[in-house]
Amino acid sequence: MLEVIQDNWDLLQDGFVGTLKLTVVCGIASLLLGTLIAACRVSPVPPLRWFGAAYVNLFRNTPLTLIFFAVALGFPKLRFNFSFFQFAVIALSTYTAAFICEAIRSGINTVPIGQAEAARSLGMSFTQTLSQIVLPQAGRAAVPPIGSLLIAMVRNSAIASAFNTTELMGTSSTMIENGYKSLWVLVWIAIGYLIITLTMSALLAALEKKLAVVR
Amino acid sequence: MSREASVLFDVPGPKARRRNLIIGVVGTLALAAFLVFVIMRFEDTGQFESAKWDPFQYTGVQQFIFDGLKATLKAFALAAVFSIVLGAFLAAGRLSDHKIVRWASTTFVTFFRAMPLLVLIFMLYLVPGSQGWWKWDPMWPLVVGLTIYNGTVQAENIRAGILAVPKGQSEAAYALGMRKTQVMTMILVPQGIRTMLPTIISQVVVTLKDTSLGFLITYPELLAAAKLIGGYQDYHMPFIPVTIIVGTIYVAMCMILSAFATWLERRLRTSRKGKPIAVQPPRPAALSLDGAGV
Structure with a gap:
């Protein structure tokens, strides 16, 4: 079982770094996109709200494999040409963004309306109300769900392996073809994922502890 | 919402209404422009040619998609039922009075929730064959993998529903001499089920979505059917049309189930028998490996 990592250290390392890279890039992209769509969803402009709701409903009810399938195999046929890594980022972030949007929206919904009314009656402008009253409170409520969504995203990123992206799960096929026992190959890959997800979950717990306030 | 104040916005006055209208028009135009661009690209690459859509009138192709749908639904039905059963057992284990049972179920739940489902499915798919233990149809690794993963999530849903029942209920029952x-x-499950049912069904939607992972282990489900039809030379490789068709089937199935969960939640909330008990949010220090619905 140990020879699997001894012999394939470089390959596993590449895969591990690939998954990390995918995590960071998709994490940032889906946070940005999710925030943008959440902004649409809570805006006072009906068409933007409809768009936000439609996006969330559509992507939350679409299997991620189908999105990967449509992006990685369908985009080239429409002459949208990107690298496999970029395809993976597009597929994973559009999917995760729908969930992030909902986490942000329900975070905003936890802020009592009196908070904003008090801020406005003190003469605060929209920007001040938003940045000093609403978002600090909404952010605290949204951090735990967003954190678990990002952890789920890491697990979901394994699907990218089937669409030619260099990442951890993808290394398994090379190693199994080279004659290593699939059991140990997959055990080591699972450990690799556990390292990332458990680290993230520990970081998240620390962050939550730091942000926790008594309401 | 635009007519009333929210935490973000006050009731808009005449100036704000005008501004919102302008933003609305500009936003709609931008989205429409993007849509037109995509449709033009579809047109340019010949996705609307009748030759690419004709094959879907053949009964053979229709039958092929239908068979894929049947395979998807079969795996889904098995996995959904098994995962709820496993979830009930694991929840009972986690609520057990015996420390060992509690510890074992908690470890099981934590471990399988932290691992990517795909890795689990590949283990079940590849390992028994390569170790020479047994051989099985690719449907079973998919069903067993989905059962284990979703079972751990369902266990948490069921446990949360049971824990949400006020303590006085079980205390009163024990005081009456119940075992x-x-x-x-007789006391906890009938009351808790109203709280847990919507979340259980939402997780069933996730199970349905995840059956598409069967595509990656060559289980002949909907996506596999789509790939095969989409690469067929004689049909002018209708990959985009078939993806649109299969995608619509998937999204429609998931949306119907999701809508059922929402409807049920609303119905239970406004039921004459009173509201279901609200689930307490988990403690912040708890290991957060869930991501509801992902």
């Missing part, structure tokens, strides 16, 4: 099994089956 533990009686308290669980």
Whole structure:
């Protein structure tokens, strides 16, 4: 079982770094996109709200494999040409963004309306109300769900392996073809994922502890 | 919402209404422009040619998609039922009075929730064959993998529903001389089920979505059917049309189930028998490996 990592250290390392890279890039992209769509969803402009709701409903009810399938195999046929890594980022972030949007929206919904009314009656402008009253409170409520969504995203990123992206799960096929026992190959890959997800979950717990306030 | 104040916005006055209208028009135009661009690209690459859509009138192709749908639904039905059963057992284990049972179920739940489902499915798919233990149809690794993963999530849903029942209920039942099994089956589960049912169904939607992972282990489900039809030379490789068709089937199925969960939640909330008990948010220090619905 140990020879699997001894012999394939470089390959596993590449895969591990690939998954990390995918995590960071998709994490940032889906946070940005999710925030943008959440902004649409809570805006006072009906068409933007409809768009936000439609996006969330559509992507939350679409299997991620189908999105990967449509992006990685369908985009080239429409002459949208990107690298496999970029395809993976597009597929994973559009999917995760729908969930992030909902986490942000329900975070905003936890802020009592009196908070904003008090801020406005003190003469605060929209920007001040938003940045000093609403978002600090909404952010605290949204951090735990967003954190678990990002952890789920890491697990979901394994699907990218089937669409030619260099990442951890993808290394398994090379190693199994080279004659290593699939059991140990997959055990080591699972450990690799556990390292990332458990680290993230520990970081998240620390962050939550730091942000926790008594309401 | 635009007519009333929210935490973000006050009721808009005439100036704000005008501004919102302008933003609305500009936003709609931008989205429409993007849509037109995509449709033009579809047109340019010949996705609307009748030759690419004709094959879907053949009964053979329709039958092929239908067979894929049947395979998807079969795996889904098995996995959904098994995962709820496993979830009930794991929840009972986590609520057990015996420390060993509690510890074992908690470890099981934590471990399988932290691992990517795909890795689990590949283990079940590849390992028994390569170790020479047994051979099985690719449907079973998919069903067993989905059962284990979703079972751990369902266990948490069921446990949360049971824990949400006020403590006085079980205390009263014990005081009446009920046994533990009686308290669980006659007092806690009937009350908790109203709280847990919507989340259980939402997780069933996730199970349905995840059956598409069967595509990666060559289980002949909907996506596999789509790939095969989409690469067929004689049909002018209708990959985009078939993806649109299969995608619509998937999204429609998931949306119907999601809508059912929402409807049920609303119905239970406004039921004459009173509201279901609200689930307490988990403690912040708890290991957060869930991501509801992902």
